[in-house]
Amino acid sequence: MSERSQGFVKQLLEKTREGKLSWTTAFEDGQFKTVLPGGQLAFVVQVKGDVHRFLMLDEKQEAVLDETITKADTEREPAHHPKLMLYLGIGELQALARTQALQVNDKLVQAEQLLGSI
Amino acid sequence: MAIHDLFDWTNASVGAAGLVLTVFALLQATGAKKAAQQASKNIRQHNAEVDFNSLARIAKELHGYVEDGRMSEARLRTTDLRSELATAIRTHGRFVANELSRLRERQIDLKLITEGLNGGPETLSSTERIRLLRITGEILEALAGLSGQFRSQVDTEVSSV
Numbered sequence: 001m002s003e004r005s006q007g008f009v010k011q012l013l014e015k016t017r018e019g020k021l022s023w024t025t026a027f028e029d030g031q032f033k034t035v036l037p038g039g040q041l042a043f044v045v046q047v048k049g050d051v052h053r054f055l056m057l058d059e060k061q062e063a064v065l066d067e068t069i070t071k072a073d074t075e076r077e078p079a080h081h082p083k084l085m086l087y088l089g090i091g092e093l094q095a096l097a098r099t100q101a102l103q104v105n106d107k108l109v110q111a112e113q114l115l116g117s118i
Numbered sequence: 119m120a121i122h123d124l125f126d127w128t129n130a131s132v133g134a135a136g137l138v139l140t141v142f143a144l145l146q147a148t149g150a151k152k153a154a155q156q157a158s159k160n161i162r163q164h165n166a167e168v169d170f171n172s173l174a175r176i177a178k179e180l181h182g183y184v185e186d187g188r189m190s191e192a193r194l195r196t197t198d199l200r201s202e203l204a205t206a207i208r209t210h211g212r213f214v215a216n217e218l219s220r221l222r223e224r225q226i227d228l229k230l231i232t233e234g235l236n237g238g239p240e241t242l243s244s245t246e247r248i249r250l251l252r253i254t255g256e257i258l259e260a261l262a263g264l265s266g267q268f269r270s271q272v273d274t275e276v277s278s279v
Contacts, residue, residue, distance in 0.1 A: 061226060
């Protein structure tokens with residue numbers, strides 16, 4: 001299932017970079033969610049310590065995909081192993097989702113302007 | 119000739135009167151059908167208002183439990199809200215079509231809250247507690263807003279009759 005999930009993570013990365021997906025904060029620390037238009041599917045990405053999690057939920061909130069990978073799971077894997085690639089992909093997607101959900105870039109520009117005006 | 123003309127005129131008049139009566143009856147039937155359809159829509163809208171009002175009440179309780187730090191009660195209320203909201207969306211799908219994406223997002227929130235609370239309240243960080251309060255507040259606002267919207271629609275349509 002790792003390869004399938006990896007494909008979704010890749011697509012989500014692309015769509016997020018293109019500004020076609022909107023991520024929002026979810027309940028747990030380091031957790032972000034996006035609901036596709038129409039609400040039929042949702043994706044959740046989470047990085048908590050060295051645990052990376054990726055979830056795909058259907059319209060009944062059933063987990064169609066649920067991947068949890070720890071750093072320890074990937075340490076003995078060779079480069080380009082699906083599990084390692086998924087671990088890295090989830091990390092990248094979570095960072096991107098966080099930047100978008102918390103409007104990090106806008107806030108940094110605002111902070112620079114505020115500090116500059118003092 | 120005159121009798122024939124009179125006969126023709128009488129015939130035409132009876133035909134026209136019949137047509138007028140038929141059109142009138144049709145209009146009345148169409149009006150009655152429209153009124154019946156409107157009444158049925160109003161009843162369904164009223165039911166949606168009642169159901170979403172009850173959902174808002176559960177959401178208010180959930181928000182209150184989170185405020186008081188009563189996490190085991192909050193967990194139970196989250197489960198109730200999840201199942202009731204799923205039922206309401208299925209039942210009133212037509213009326214909530216415009217809000218469906220937002221409601222689905224709330225359902226995802228509730229699912230993730232259930233998961234998070236299942237780990238035990240002692241595992242929650244301070245930021246998670248703050249976030250939980252914010253999310254439950256947003257859920258309450260969304261459900262109360264929908265209930266109010268349905269009430270206002272019913273009131274408007276009833277007063278326009």
